[in-house]
Amino acid sequence: MSSSLTAPSDFGADVVAVEGIAAVPTILEVICRTTGMGFAAVARVTEERWVACAVKDDIAFGLEPGGELKVETTICHEIRQSGTAVVIDNVEADLTYCGHPTAAMYGFQSYVSMPIVLPNGSFWGTLCAIDPRPARVDTPETVGMFKMFAELIGFHLDANLRVATSTAKLRLYENIVQSDTAPICVFDTEYRLIAFNKAHNDEFRRVNGFDTKLGDVFPDLFIPEQAEVMRGLMGRALAGESFKVEAVFGRPEYGQPAWEITYTPLRDEAGEIIGAFHHAHDISARLTAEANLRSAQDTLRQSQKLEAVGQLTGGVAHDFNNLLTVIKSSSDLLKRPNLPEERRSRYVDAISDTVDRATKLTAQLLAFARRQSLKPEVFEIADALRGTADMVATVIGARVQIAIELPDQPCYVRADRSQFETALVNMAVNARDAMHGEGKLTLHLSCGLPLPPIRRHAGAPGPFVRITVTDTGEGIPGATLGRIFEPFFTTKEVGRGTGLGLSQVFGFAKQSGGDIDVASEIGIGTTFSLYLPEAQEVAAESGVVDQQVVFPGEALRVLVVEDNAAVGSSLTEALSDLGFETSWAVDAREALDHLSRTPSHGFDVVFSDVVMPGMSGLEMAQLIRHRHPAMPVVLTSGYSHVLADEGRHGFELMQKPYSVDQLAQVLRGIVGRKNDPATQSADFGGKRTLSARTARDRDDTQHGSN
Template sequence: MTDTFSFLPHGGLTGAEIRALDWSDTALGPPERWPPALRAALSLMLGCPTAMFLAWGPDLLCFYNDAYRPMLGYRLDTALGQPFRTVWASIWDEIGPLVDATLAGESQTLTDVMLDLSREGRPERSWWSFTYSPVLDDAGAITGLLCVTAETTGRVLGEARLRESEDHFRHSVELNPQVPWTCDPHGNVESYSNRWLELTGQAPGEPLGSGWAKALHADDVPWTMTVFANCLASGEPVDVDYRIRIAATGEYRWMRARAQPRRDEAGAIIRWYGVVEDVHDRKLAEARLRDMNETLERRAEDALAQRKLWADVFETTDALVAALDLDYRFLAVNRAYAEEFERIYGVTPRVGESLLDLLARDPAQREAARTVWSRALAGEEFAVVEEFGDPARKRPSYELKFTILRDASGHRIGAFQYAQDVTERLRNQDQLARAEEALRHAQKMEAVGQLTGGVAHDFNNLLTIIRSSVEFLQRPNLAEERRSRYLRAVSDTVDRAARLTSQLLAFARRQPLKPEVFDVGARLHDVADMLNAVTGARIRVVVEVPENPCYVLADPSQFETALVNLAVNARDAMTGDGVLTLRLTCGAALPPIRGHAGAPGPFAALAVADAGTGIAPALLGRIFEPFFTTKDVGHGTGLGLSQVIGFAKQSGGDVDVASELGRGSIFTLLLPEVEPPSRSADTRQARIGTPVAERGLCVLVVEDNLDVGRFCTQLLEDLGHATVWAHNAEAALAEMERVPFRFDAVFSDVVMPGMGGVELARRLRADHPELPVILTTGYSDALARNDAHGFELVRKPYSAEQVASALSAVRARRPIP
């Protein structure tokens, strides 16, 4: 009898299972019809001791060798001959792109990839290295793939444990206030902690060998090196004191270096282990102790020297010098201090007199002097600037420096004041502050000029189109086709002008928003198809959204506009070819951005990542400026990112940017997360959207602009409604009082002289709670800060369709018979 599986190697569990399986019902059919290429691949794979699997044919049916069987785990009983995607459905999101690339003819090699194989039916963390290679059929076409794989979990976890151990040791060393170090038998330093670099300011690597000696005081180097050399030669422990210069303060501090040798079995020194510790305070304490043991004769000599110093120095300086004991009595006062004290207070201070008694006639001055001197007498050393007398005096401002006064034994006996005239210095500081303010004003005016120029340029372009179109529309013999074309041009240009003002208001955070609670992930999926149309066919949009919903309170329209602006910038950065990744992370913290403090969150973080040209570091600080763009003329207004950051800030969030030249950019839009909407809100929204029978309404129009008022009333009448026009809020309230129940709705502007539209709407809601109020504005600071205060909002410039929609919305909330 002919062996249909003669091409299989003898032996092996997988070979036996292949022989035993009925292949008639599979896409491959009976083994006698299997192509030679498949037979050859199976023969090669089953005879190899390295773990491999083969996916063959359109369905990528699975074959594997014995070495691969442990990786299948609980899938082993059902994996043979099944589609590869079915077998590894749990990790298809990770390996699917690799399979697609391999079938496209690109071999794939990956090292230490973390995959959750769940071999025992429960989640597990494991790491793998593998190579995917295309497999050809008999005609030379790609018909499957061959994978050679090996598990590297043990090595990856071992290396991680090693890194953790090394990190633990490093932190133990670095947190030590002492400085551990080692050197070879010849005295060349081989290792040290970063604490030495922090203390000395030396660069990494500089202390190696004998470079550490460069940080020592020049007077201490010969002695230190002599002791060190003697210890290296004798093997005796190192114990030497020297001074190093502290980088942070520039002062020299005493250090003690100690070291012990480590020897091999033969007694030879193989390494020295040592520490350096700060002993400066101990040295000072020893010096103070020696001072306390001085004889009375020496203290007398010191007192004579101090009196000589007072006479030689303090009596020849323009500074005001005085000293008080702990009871506010003068211990010393120089001539300059006494003269200025008399000019200010009218009395002359003398040694032994009380400062507080001299100022007894002026309680306010007495209390001020007590307040400042009491700090010094309590042991605080400080400086303070104060003004004395009339500012027109020659020297009205002094800097007073206070230090502690001690006796020869070190006991605090009073305080010492040294006052210098700083009037001229303060005047110079005032002049500098005024100059800086003038510079800031000039920079602000320059920025306003740039903004104004950009707005004028764009609006003049739009007005040119409108004006030219209107002139042609006024011609009596204009063909209907051309009339329609010019009308469309006017309509499109008005839309572009509205978008331009919307972007400007968004940048200034003055855009009236209509915030709603929505799931960012769901909205992201809804917008993905539109982004494909925006970015073009050669850019692949990848959306990564977590399973759990992530809700924010924001204007959905502005959110989508911001997303489109970021996608368009990414498209241009990639010159229309590449992968655009939209990645949503929930529960994120707001990092510190552009000098602003961060926040713990939670925030929804939407990252828009491209693989484009990147942004130069010098330009990162300007990319959000209005009308700033790096694109060629005609390829961008420079307002896209202004809209994005304006929307983010106005919604309580921010935008973070990370970019690297030649590698791409990541713009992360962060918005505060909120609780999901309640069922009652969903029900109300559904009720709002329910169509109702419509009839003509009586609408009270409140508009102070005559042209807009005439247009609005005409528009409403063309929609089939009756109108009454009030030119301001006060007139509107008078109309309501005249016939309270004749109006079905109010359509009011927000920005008006006197009472504004928001206040009018509040009054009407209080007096007529069932009366619908629709607000309209092209800009309002109040609405920008607090949306529409619960009222329906129509943004200017509005269309007839938008007004009709708003009336339908309020009609749905309050059906009108």
């Protein structure tokens, strides 16, 4: 058998190991005196070699420790193979060994060789003795003595080998620890250093200016504010916690680097905590690199934002300049004298149509920016798809086949239905262009689904409604796929698209609490997946008021609140031309003063812009609702982040731009509801408090009219 504890080739170590057994010289002395033999030795025997490790030679045999015989010439070689002792009183009289060449070669008559076997069962060598004269050795007493001595030597060799192995391992561990460039120290339950590597002392000196030594109370070596932190960390480890922290340690004059420190309790064999390890890494360079990376990323993002703003600004300027050109030329032509009525009507219609197109353009921009003031309602999505299909069919043409796939059960969403229909049409138009006006368009509706992760954003459990729009077009290249929702980004030739259609879909989906995803394969087609939060069915609202209620002979009294002088002046003149009595306040404070000085019956309705300096129109309306519950308020805005984020809070809203006729209709209608006892409490009696978010947004409110 072989053993990992023995090293057959390291005979010098074997000699040293035997010399390290203090009893061996005595054992050899006792053997010679007891048996009367003149030579005794402890030999290391392997398959290839026989080496004397300890010798007592009183017959001038000629061997010393380290001396060697050819193993094949020895009887020990046979003993190694058989594992049994050989005892010979007289070679000449021994039937087995009388003709053995070893006896003749080495000139002995008496011979004893006992195997030395280690506790693990492996053969190590022999304890042997020879003499040129016969001797009485084949007795139980002598054989027993040799066996006892061989076992004793084997036990000591095993113990020494284990100690040497453990020492080598400890030395290896020490070398590893000392080679670690990161500081490592061990402290006891009294916070005293009981061990540390060279890097620990070197780094401590680097950041504190002096050395540490064993027995130091480690926290007391730091400046006071750091000592308290260090003691707390060490205390956590001594309480049994293993953890990692980042902290700054060191004196200011030495730079105070940042460290990542790992703490681990040190336990004895019984599991009791007797100290803890402190393993540190200087992470200052890493933190600096991370900070530089964040700075570079911020710079890149800012550059990308500026690029996007430049693209957006260029697109807006281009489209609005086209619209303004139509308005400007039409208004100039209207100034020409003796203009025929037919041409005058044509120019007026051109201005009105251009304003409508400008309104649609701003609505698409606000939808992309998620700042559109939506009018959400609960509706059955399948009905909306069927209702929009006819409009889609008209837009995309007869050569595109439309297929609608709907579930059997009804499915409801809460969203702005008009914006949903616009989004559906925009996706259909995009599909039509991808199919070059001919192919198949499939609208598919699924309900009760989770929202999957899209564009590295986390998903949501739902339930969500998914509307997929699939075309059989040419597909979208990968380089383009990531930009299709950007405003004014288009791959179409000049005049074929503004690049705002899909950005409207994106903004509508996000503002409605959903998302939009796209998958495309070149030559196969593209699928857009619009996700909207699913809603519960609600009962249909009743008590619809006729918005065209007119009160003949009654001049409604309107308090107009508008900070823009041109808009305020034009609006009050237009309302006066329609028979309204108007008062004009330039901000919320002045409007509230009007209402406090005038009895509540002095005005029939307040009409206010939302975005104003100081108090916003929405804040003012909530305050009026609190002070004058019966006073109706109509708000107007072309854009307000407050309305986009929080909704209208129950107030009537006029989207800019609006016509004076539309405004007059709304004002008369809301006053009609005010005078209707059935709706008065519901519409004007509710009291709500100003939300914290609205108060915060007041400071961010933009000046000027929107």
